[in-house]
Amino acid sequence: PEHSSGRIERFLNLTADNNIQVVVPTTPANMFHLLRRHMHWKVRLPLVIFTPKSLLRHPMVTSSIEELADGYFQEIIEDKVRHPETIQKLVFTYGKLYYDLHKRQAEEGIKNMAIVRVEQLYPLPTEQIKSIIAKYPKLDKVFWVQDEPANMGAWSHIQRFLPEVPFTLVSRAASASPAGGLMHQHNTRLKKILDTVFEEKVLA
Numbered sequence: 001p002e003h004s005s006g007r008i009e010r011f012l013n014l015t016a017d018n019n020i021q022v023v024v025p026t027t028p029a030n031m032f033h034l035l036r037r038h039m040h041w042k043v044r045l046p047l048v049i050f051t052p053k054s055l056l057r058h059p060m061v062t063s064s065i066e067e068l069a070d071g072y073f074q075e076i077i078e079d080k081v082r083h084p085e086t087i088q089k090l091v092f093t094y095g096k097l098y099y100d101l102h103k104r105q106a107e108e109g110i111k112n113m114a115i116v117r118v119e120q121l122y123p124l125p126t127e128q129i130k131s132i133i134a135k136y137p138k139l140d141k142v143f144w145v146q147d148e149p150a151n152m153g154a155w156s157h158i159q160r161f162l163p164e165v166p167f168t169l170v171s172r173a174a175s176a177s178p179a180g181g182l183m184h185q186h187n188t189r190l191k192k193i194l195d196t197v198f199e200e201k202v203l204a
Contacts, residue, residue, distance in 0.1 A: 029063035079114040
């Protein structure tokens with residue numbers, strides 16, 4: 001069911017003392033500025049980029065000319081929220097799962113939720129994450145949402161660096177295999193993740 005050696009948790013387990021970069025860019029502009037940053041840094045660190053082929057053709061994965069010309073690499077991409085006091089759910093996620101969450105949020109017209117993309121997993125921008133959480137005074141839930149099983153992905157990495165943040169994990173159930181192997185099974189489990197975030201159901 002899994003033909004790739006691109007296992008995020010394996011690479012995150014190899015990180016310490018700022019030895020490498022592990023990133024998950026979700027926009028063309030952020031990928032562009034990531035590569036520019038890498039080339040302009042005086043100290044060269046190995047750069048590990050995780051991004052699925054599906055984002056190459058995803059209709060929502062676009063950037064404007066201005067974002068490409070005038071932007072910079074964003075370690076975290078925040079949701080555009082005009083009234084932080086209305087936000088009750090704060091979702092941190094990474095990779096292509098953001099687009100599934102965003103689509104569901106738009107379809108259901110959810111206004112009390114903000115979705116934050118963590119584009120750099122190591123070095124983890126912990127102070128940025130904590131400052132984002134502090135912006136929302138009426139939070140009921142802070143979610144960490146990942147598409148991988150609970151015993152894989154970035155979850156243990158996040159717990160290690162941010163033990164004081166009361167994240168609620170939403171993921172696939174812990175598994176010996178990184179993927180189910182059947183598309184129907186994959187989509188059913190993805191729906192459970194989305195249902196849990198938006199309806200606060202408990203994963204089976």
